[in-house]
Amino acid sequence: MLPLDASTYLLVLTGAGISAESGVPTFRDAGGLWEGHAVEDVASPAGFARDPLMVWQFYSERRANMTAVAPNAAHHALAEVERRLGDRFLLVTQNVDGLHTAAGSERVIEMHGNLMRSRCSVCDRAPFEDRTAYRRGVAPMCGVCQRAGRDALLRPDIVWFGEAIVAGALPRIETFVDAAGAGLRFLAVGTSGLVYPAAGLVDVVRARGGRSWLVNADAPANARSFDTVTLGAAGKVLPEMFA
Ligand code: APR
Numbered sequence: 001m002l003p004l005d006a007s008t009y010l011l012v013l014t015g016a017g018i019s020a021e022s023g024v025p026t027f028r029d030a031g032g033l034w035e036g037h038a039v040e041d042v043a044s045p046a047g048f049a050r051d052p053l054m055v056w057q058f059y060s061e062r063r064a065n066m067t068a069v070a071p072n073a074a075h076h077a078l079a080e081v082e083r084r085l086g087d088r089f090l091l092v093t094q095n096v097d098g099l100h101t102a103a104g105s106e107r108v109i110e111m112h113g114n115l116m117r118s119r120c121s122v123c124d125r126a127p128f129e130d131r132t133a134y135r136r137g138v139a140p141m142c143g144v145c146q147r148a149g150r151d152a153l154l155r156p157d158i159v160w161f162g163e164a165i166v167a168g169a170l171p172r173i174e175t176f177v178d179a180a181g182a183g184l185r186f187l188a189v190g191t192s193g194l195v196y197p198a199a200g201l202v203d204v205v206r207a208r209g210g211r212s213w214l215v216n217a218d219a220p221a222n223a224r225s226f227d228t229v230t231l232g233a234a235g236k237v238l239p240e241m242f243a
Contacts, residue, residue, distance in 0.1 A: 002187060002213050003243045009180030010085055010187065011173070011210075012078060013201050014093045014100070017190020017217060021072040021235040024065070024097050028192050029217075044161045048121070052139040052153050059156045062115055064133035066097060074189065074234035075103035081242055082107055088183075090176045092169070094191060094198050096158050109172060111165045111198060117157035120145060127157040165197065173201070177208055184210030189234050193222035202226060215241070 004010065016026035027034060034042075041047040042058040082089045082105055091108045093100055096115040100108050118130035120142035134140055145152035159165055177184060186205040193199045202212050202225045214226040215237045223229050230237055 001243045002185065002241050004081070004084060005183075007183035008085065008185055009088045009176065009183045010081065010090075010185050011176060011180070011201070011205065012081075012089070012091045013186070013188045013191060013198055014078075014091065014095060015189070015191025015198070016095060017192075018074050018093075018234045019069075019072075019095055019097050019099050020190065020217075021074065021233060022069050022097075022099060024069055024095075024099070026190075028194070039161065043158075045163065048153075048155060048160070052155075053137060055155075056134050056139045057136055059115065059158070060133040060135075063131060066115065066131075069097065069099070071099045071103035072235045074238040075099050075105070077238035077241070078189075079104035084242075088180075090173070092173060092198070092201070094195065109166070109169050111159070111169045113156070113158040113166060115156060115158065118154045119157045120152055121155045122150065122152035123148075130154075170197065173204075177204060177210075180208075180210065182209065184208055186210055186212040187215070188212070188226070189215045189238065191216070191220065193220040213241075 020026050037058060042055050048055045078091060089107055091100060091105055093108060093110055094112050096113055098114055098116055116129060116131050117127045119127035123142060123145050125144050140154040142152040142154055184205060186202060199222055202222060205212050212226045213228045214223060215230045215234055217233060218231060
């Protein structure tokens with residue numbers, strides 16, 4: 001159980017595992033998203049420069065799959081805890097599927113971006129909602145650049161390997177952790193603990209004396225860093241987890 005009281009500040013980190021029961025393939029489980037694609041080919045600036053059509057096909061297929069996907073009990077459980085804790089709750093997700101927001105979570109940091117947004121690969125126009133699953137062979141161009149006489153590809157508004165996470169994410173987390181003081185509690189759900197800076201959050205919390213919980217289908221790389229580890233499916237464990 002994860003006790004919530006008047007002093008609790010709960011920082012939550014989620015990864016692909018929390019969306020697995022919604023039918024979204026994870027990255028590293030057998031049959032994960034990278035099937036048939038080398039990670040560096042579909043999730044790196046170099047891969048996009050090399051073959052933008054193939055990258056847009058990969059993300060367009062993921063966008064198309066999202067039409068049949070809904071939040072599961074784990075997403076709803078976290079939205080309920082946010083309603084109880086208010087601004088003493090902060091959810092940091094590595095996921096780009098938008099399912100936390102769809103479940104009603106509002107205090108969400110999407111540190112790796114969002115699949116249903118695009119942005120220009122050249123100009124500094126703001127990222128914009130784009131649910132289009134482009135058909136094979138189409139890589140969309142930026143209309144703002146075209147009007148300025150430039151050819152520039154649009155790209156998914158997703159943080160690729162080698163790129164900095166969403167601006168402002170770490171300072172917002174730091175501010176929350178500073179405000180928490182002795183009431184700081186950290187819960188990680190459905191993540192393999194392999195990608196930084198997300199995988200290092202548990203160490204930040206421990207250094208502040210905060211207590212940490214992990215809910216995961218199996219023991220990930222950084223399991224030993226957590227005070228309490230519960231192995232199981234997030235959709236089953238989370239609804240029963242908060243006292
Ligand atoms: N409930 C809980 N945990 C689950 C479930 C489930 N139903 N199903 C799978 N898991 C666990 C797996 O055991 C695994 O440890 O979720 C974890 C998913 O790990 P990854 O596939 O590596 O996903 P994630 O940790 O989010 O990856 C981090 O790496 O590929 C990049 O940018 C991408 O955001 C991603 C980052």
